[in-house]
Amino acid sequence: EDKVVQSPLSLVVHEGDTVTLNCSYEVTNFRSLLWYKQEKKAPTFLFMLTSSGIEKKSGRLSSILDKKELFSILNITATQTGDSAVYLCAVESGGSQGNLIFGKGTKLSVKP
Amino acid sequence: EADIYQTPRYLVIGTGKKITLECSQTMGHDKMYWYQQDPGMELHLIHYSYGVNSTEKGDLSSESTVSRIRTEHFPLTLESARPSHTSQYLCASSEPGAGRPQHFGDGTRLSIL
Numbered sequence: 437e438d439k440v441v442q443s444p445l446s447l448v449v450h451e452g453d454t455v456t457l458n459c460s461y462e463v464t465n466f467r468s469l470l471w472y473k474q475e476k477k478a479p480t481f482l483f484m485l486t487s488s489g490i491e492k493k494s495g496r497l498s499s500i501l502d503k504k505e506l507f508s509i510l511n512i513t514a515t516q517t518g519d520s521a522v523y524l525c526a527v528e529s530g531g532s533q534g535n536l537i538f539g540k541g542t543k544l545s546v547k548p
Numbered sequence: 549e550a551d552i553y554q555t556p557r558y559l560v561i562g563t564g565k566k567i568t569l570e571c572s573q574t575m576g577h578d579k580m581y582w583y584q585q586d587p588g589m590e591l592h593l594i595h596y597s598y599g600v601n602s603t604e605k606g607d608l609s610s611e612s613t614v615s616r617i618r619t620e621h622f623p624l625t626l627e628s629a630r631p632s633h634t635s636q637y638l639c640a641s642s643e644p645g646a647g648r649p650q651h652f653g654d655g656t657r658l659s660i661l
Contacts, residue, residue, distance in 0.1 A: 440590075467646045477654035478552075478638070479591075484649050524591070534646055535581070535606070538590040 438463040442525050442539035450547050453515050457523050457542045460507040465530030469501055469508050472524040474541065479524055482510070515546045551575055554639050554653035562661050567626045569656045571639035580622040581650060583638040584608060591638065597622060598644070629660045 443458045461469065468486045472479035483492040485501035485508060492499050496515075501508045512519055522543050526536040552573040561567060573580065578599040583591040583606075593606030597616040611633070612626050622641075626633055636657050640650040 470649055472652075478652040481649045481651065484647065486647060526591075528646065533596075533604075535593055535596060536591075536650060537607075538592075540588070540590045 438527070438529055438537050440525055440527050440537050440539040442523075442542050444542060445540060446543040446545070448545045448547065449515055451516060453546075454511065454513045455515060455544065457510040457512075457525075457544070458507060459509070459525030459539055461525075461527045461537075462506065463527050463529035463537060466503065467528040467530060467534065470526045470528070470536065471499055471508075471510050472526065474522045474524055475520075482523075512544075515544075517546050517548055520544060520546045552639060552641055552651055552653040554637075554656050556656060557654060558657050558659075560659045560661065561629060563628075563630055565629050567629050567658070569624045569637055569639075569658070571622045571624070571653060572620050573622075573641040573651075573653075574620060575641060575651070576619065577641035577651075578619065578644045579642045579648075580616070581640040581642075582606070582612075582614060582622070582624050583640065584610065585636045585638055585655075595624065629658075631660045634658060634660050 440461045471482040483499045488503040496513045499510045522541040524541045525539045555570045580597045582595040585591045592608035594610040595614040638655045639653040642648045642650040
């Protein structure tokens with residue numbers, strides 16, 4: 437059965453800290469891995485990763501995929517209170533008609 | 549910015565009522581989805597559609613039904629609401645094919661008394 441596991445499930449840091457969020461997966465016929473940020477409402481798309489070892493970067497956020505070890509990390513440097521959210525990892529697999537399988541998310545709280 | 553809209557945002561209603569949750573997108577996306585999300589839990593796919601007149605059941609069994617008469621519109625209906633239906637319902641859309649990110653609406657938070 438396809439599954440996506442995120443760790444930690446929750447994390448509390450102070451502004452300026454750097455955090456690393458983890459996502460491991462076991463899926464049939466991997467296609468891509470996606471990261472979303474969910475605040476009060478809609479998950480918003482951050483990154484899509486399809487190739488190992490190529491870092492995607494957007495401002496203070498970056499992500500990388502390891503297809504051999506079946507995991508991805510999301511890094512946030514110099515965290516701000518506005519980074520407080522649930523970060524969702526999802527994997528697209530051929531075994532699920534191309535639909536996404538989500539992890540439970542990591543709840544990040546950034547204290548001033 | 550994705551253009552996908554859900555109404556209502558919040559709904560509190562009694563048991564036994566018929567409910568329709570609306571979802572519309574203006575991006576011309578063929579593929580649309582409905583997810584159910586309970587607090588602290590992952591999103592579970594309950595319905596999806598490849599395009600007009602296509603509807604498929606997702607991974608999580610649901611008593612709801614959907615229809616896709618127009619590309620932009622993908623409503624979800626509960627014929628007789630029960631307290632077990634209390635949850636957040638998220639609608640999403642994407643272009644067809646692999647490697648296309650899904651864009652989400654703001655969700656409907658449904659409470660059945």
